[in-house]
Structures are given as C-alpha cells and as structure tokens.
Amino acid sequence: MTFLRLEDLTKRFGEFTAVENVDLSIERGEFVSLLGPSGCGKTTTLQMIAGLQEPTAGRIVLGGTDITRLPPNKRGLGIVFQSYALFPHMDATGNVAFGLEMKGIGRSERQERARAALKLVKLDHLADRFPKEMSGGQRQRVALARALVIEPPVLLLDEPLSNLDAKLREEMRIELRLLQQEIGVTTILVTHDQEEALSMSDRVVVMEDGRIAQIAAPLELYERPRDLFVSDFVGKTNLLEARVLSAGERGSVVGIEGHQIDLPGTDLGKLDKVTLSLRPEKLVMSDAADGVEAKVLAAIFLGANWLYRVQTPIGELFVTQPNSGRPGFSNGDKTWLSWPDGAVNIFSAEGRFDETH
C-alpha cells in the first residue's frame, strides 16, 4: 500500500514553474531519492512535502490523510537540512531534545531519548558539545539524530552529505543506509550526486526542469535510462550521433562519421537518425583486431580504474578499464576498442528506442 503519495504536485513562482505535475507513490520503509541538476525542482518538492512551501496545485497524502495544507509544525516529519540548521545556542542534547520538548515530553524522558538518539548516530560522547565545537560530520549526525528522535513517519534529507569531504561522504552513505534499514523509516533524499542516489536508494526519481524524467531502481536506471537526459546525467557515457544506413529484422547498420557500426538484432525500422550511448566501462580495450581502431590520447590513473580518452573513427570516447595491477596503456598507444552487443543504448528523438518502438 502506498504510504506517501504526491498527486499532480505543482509549484509556480510567478511565471516560473519550479515543479510541474509530479506524481509519486512511496511505500512504507522505502528509500527514494530525488535526483537532478540544480534548479530541477527536487528541493522545492521536498519543501512542499515538509510544508515549508505551499503547493500551487496538487495533493500530498500521508498514510491516507491529506496533509497538503497542514502547517509544517503539525506534520511531524523529520528533516535534515543541507546546512544542518542546528541551533547554535544549544548543545547536542539540547538540539536533539528540542523536538521532544515541543511534543510536551517531560524533561527526564527527553534527556533519555535524546541520549539514545545520539547513541544511534554514535555521538553520545559529544552530547554536551555546542555545534561550533563539532566537525562537519559530527554536526551532520546531530542533525540526523534531531530528525530521527521525534520518530517521524517520513525522514526528509536535503543534500545531507554535500558539505562533507569525499571520504567521509562515502562512509556516511553506507552508514545512513544501514541506519535507515535498521529503523525502517520511510526516507526521501534530495541530491544532485548520482552516485549518492544510486548507492543508497531503493528507487531513484530523476527530475528535469520540474518534471519527473524517470523513476526506476538504481541498476535499471543505470542500465536502461529512458531518455538521453537520464543517460547523460546518471553515470558517465559516450553519446554518438548516428545515421541509419540500413535496417532489417536481423539487425541494423548505422554510420558514425563515415564509419559503419553493426547493431545486430535491432530493427531500427524507418528511423533516420539515432543517438547511441556507450558506457565507458562497457568498452573493452585490447590488442586483438576487433571493433574499432583506437589511439590513446590521455591516460589517467584513478587507483581502482584507468580512465582513457581515445581517438577512434567514430569520435573521441572515454573508456574506463579496471586496474589489473599491470601498467595500463600510455599516450599514443594504438589499440582496438569493442563492446558486447547488449551494451549499447539506442535513443531516438522520442526516447529510448526499445521502449518507444
């Protein structure tokens, strides 16, 4: 059963439409990410759920109750803000206990539950510290504890990890996901970081210009993006413009910069132009004469992977290869580039080819 439902949610600021007809159903205990570039309406959507922005149109239904016009202090949702928004004049315990105090819970129970919440985020040893005396990561945990302690039906996270450094961010991803699964709170995460969305969510909602572009599980989203925008925004990819030279039941042939590429098993029918999307890690570099010729323009060592930029007859491509422990290719090396049949995503003007045809 749907726990939280957004129905045709729309927000306009004067002439500008920030969010347009967003329809979304979220199950109890689900972790859903709103992913998109800045200005796509994801934060506005979150603020409407929180009650900090009033929708121009549409409804928000939580557990069967319409909460669209309910003020934020009556919704009881937990929010972690991007800036953490801690109360600088209260220590960690005071910050966490504030929500309980507003609920009218007595002092001793308040203290006890605040301690427990701080313990949950592994911060019980800093209960008396003021926000100013804590690191970014610690503040973030206090903000999380403060949102969780009121036992909200829905936890809203507004880019909670974007102010942390890279290593801490990765650790917090795992920790946050484990914590969410442990307490089973329905969670909505707003982020512009596709890795964050892919790694933490049950489902990802990709937004573009105030509209939902695609809703899918992380793997599906990555492997089968519905249009060029999603394909380009989620993960890295090489996009190649191609002309259809011939098409039949057994397969099609497309031309890219005068070079022919076979697409076995795909009947492109009457289409004239398509765009091919090739993920850098799906490409295989080898010395065996297979696929297209490639010349290495740049080789960048990333530790776990090599990132190459190569010159091929079909254009310049990015290629990622795992680091096997041996030296990789160097600038100027000649090699061959191939890919498995299913690795190519084909898009026409209407969107993903195998869904629109």
Added chain:
Amino acid sequence: MKRINATPYLLTAPGVLFFSALLGAPMVMTLLLSLHSYDYTLGIQDDWTLANYLDVFTDSYFYVIFGRTLGLSLLVTVLCILIGAPEAYILSRMRNPWRSIFLLVVLGPLLVSVVVRTLGWAILFGGNGLLAKTTAALGLGEVSLMYTMTGMTVALVHVLVPFMVIPVWASLQKMDPQSEDAALTLGASPFTVIRRITLPQITPGILSGSIICFALTAAAFATPSIIGGRRMKVVATMIYDEYKNTLNWPMGATLAALLLFANIVIITSANRLVERRFAKVFE
C-alpha cells in the same frame, strides 16, 4: 637572540601618536584639572585636592542628575531594543526594493545634523507646536513635551534606534534561516520559533546595540540641552554649565571624569557578561 620585528610598531605609530596627542592628552589634562580646587574670586588654584570629588559624593543635587542620566540611558536603551530588534527582524524578512527603502528610512535620522533634528523636535513639542495644537483640538489640553523626560526620551530613541537596528541586522545576517525552518518542522509554533530560536541567536546583536545606545545616551548633549534645557539637566549638560556658566572648570572636569568612569564600568561589565555567556555559542 630573538629579533623584535619593528614593522607592526612602526606601522601603528602614526595612529598611536595621533590618538595620544588628540584624545589621550586632553583626557589626562581633564583628569589633572579635576584635582585642582576653584575659588570664585581667584579662579583655578595651584593645589592638589580631592575636594571636588568629595563635593559630588556628598551633594544630593549631583545624585539626582547622575540618577536621571542613568535612568534616561536605561529607558532609551530598553525602548531602542523594543523598537529596533523587531524592526531589524522585519527588515530582514522584506524583499528588495522595500528592504533598501526601509533601511534608508531607518538610517535617515543619522543623515540630519543633530542640532537641526533636535530643533525639529522642539518645534513639534513646543508650546505652540503641532503636538500641543493636536492635543488641544482633541480636547486634552495643550500638552508640551519640552523640558520633560518624555520629550528627551522620544528624541533620543528616534536618533539611536539605527544603532540598535544595525548590530541586530548583522547578527540576523549571520543566522542560518534554515534553523527557523528546522524548529518549525520539529513542531514549534511560529511564536516559539522566535522566542526559542531567533531571539537567542540575535541576543549578541541586541547586547552590543544596547551598549552603543546606552553610551551615546549617557554622553548625549545636544538633545538634552535643547529639549531638556535647564529644567531637565543631565550630566553632559551639567558639565557644560560648569565650564561655560559657573566657570568652575575643575568641577566640570570632575563630573566629566566621573561620567567617563561610570560609562566604562557599565560597558565593560556588560561586555564581559556577553562574552562569558556566548563564548561557546558564537565565534
């Protein structure tokens, strides 16, 4: 041997010289002057005595005037808090261009010369002024605020409110507006948010504004002398009278030294209180 870096001392030397010549020296001379006695026929004596201080501390006349100055300063400060703090908060919530326009309105009094502004109030408050005519027309009799505490208070609050608005405004700028949203979503009512979240965060601004308003009121001269006149003397106008009318310069110097001393004691202890209270909370 450790070499002393002379650059900072050399760089600050002109400023230090400037201040010690033009501010430090007159103050020391005033202090020295207060230690001489005065004879109405012979003028300033060449002796060294604490008689002036003894006079001040034993004469109830001075107590009344020091008490009035303290009362006026406190009253003006409290009114500036009550008007200036909400004003700054409302201003910070406004959007441009209204914000800039109203900020200019708030700062407006500072753009007019103190004498001109005070004479303006005198015209309003005076016997034939707008205020008296209005109250007469309303059947309340002719109310004049000239030579009253109320008149002085109104005129001083008018000019000192900007000194409260600006520091409160500054601390509002430092505040994370999302902390108010956070409190709202945690179940606080809008009034609770202001009382528990906003007010504590702008308290340092209110306190520094209070120090400025208090010090400026205690030392104000033009407004008390025009609106308050001889009937409502404060320390500053009394000092002026000692110098200019009685020609008892040593007594004037004594009063000036005491006013300065009282101001320093009150302001530093208020400052220390602020620092102790908020050291952990704010940078």
